[in-house]
């Protein structure tokens with residue numbers, strides 16, 4: 001049976017995302033984002049489900065770095081989950097002195113913790129569910145978890161629906177080895193990672209290639225290139241699908257201009273928001289303009 005490795009253990013937000021993206025695949029929890037990517041690269045799993053960004057803390061750096069290096073993987077689908085947390089504690093705990101969770105979860109409940117558990121020191125865990133496991137084992141007093149965690153880890157529920165930012169969301173990717181791309185839908189996202197040349201204006205030139213083709217960006221993150229102090233690679237998401245002429249043209253231009261470009265996928269957006277098409281930037285505009293140039297080259301038009 002095909003298998004999806006997800007960032008676990010059981011009861012993470014990523015498991016929820018993987019369930020929403022899975023068909024008949026079996027879901028297998030793994031301990032880290034990097035282990036999920038590795039299991040696909042080794043052929044132990046057919047796909048990996050990992051978080052990529054959230055609206056409070058921004059990028060999930062383990063995912064970005066993991067996609068820029070080693071064998072290429074491409075995103076074929078995404079899920080967008082509203083994120084609010086439960087706080088779970090062991091039955092025997094009277095005063096919560098330690099509260100564990102994934103760093104992105106701790107960042108999203110900082111104010112709530114200050115107000116409601118002022119004596120608690122925060123401790124970073126590999127995931128929200130790993131924090132619940134550690135609480136069960138007696139390592140910490142409480143965990144900030146996904147709402148489903150309590151079904152796997154029977155702890156005392158101190159609070160539910162906890163979120164400093166009410167509309168917080170996290171986006172998750174389903175990643176596979178390169179293969180057939182999802183069909184374009186008109187509401188797609190394309191992702192790349194590129195290392196701009198180290199000279200004045202290089203990033204501006206790269207972005208101009210997108211802007212002049214009427215391509216709307218949805219995310220831009222810089223990450224250091226390890227072992228190369230001061231050098232960065234840029235993760236760029238934008239509206240559209242590589243099958244569309246304006247996106248294909250932009251990727252070709254980036255390939256010419258950048259030291260390194262890696263295609264990270266074109267797939268339907270989870271929110272279904274259709275691409276903004278600027279005047280002159282629709283598929284037909286590109287196709288017709290190319291047909292005109294071809295005719296000029298054949299000597300048929302002036």
Ligand SMILES: O=C(O)C(=O)Cc1ccccc1
Nearest residue numbers: 012013014102104105127128
């Ligand atoms: O630890 C988890 O449950 C995850 O899936 C990562 C995460 C952490 C915080 C918010 C959303 C996703």
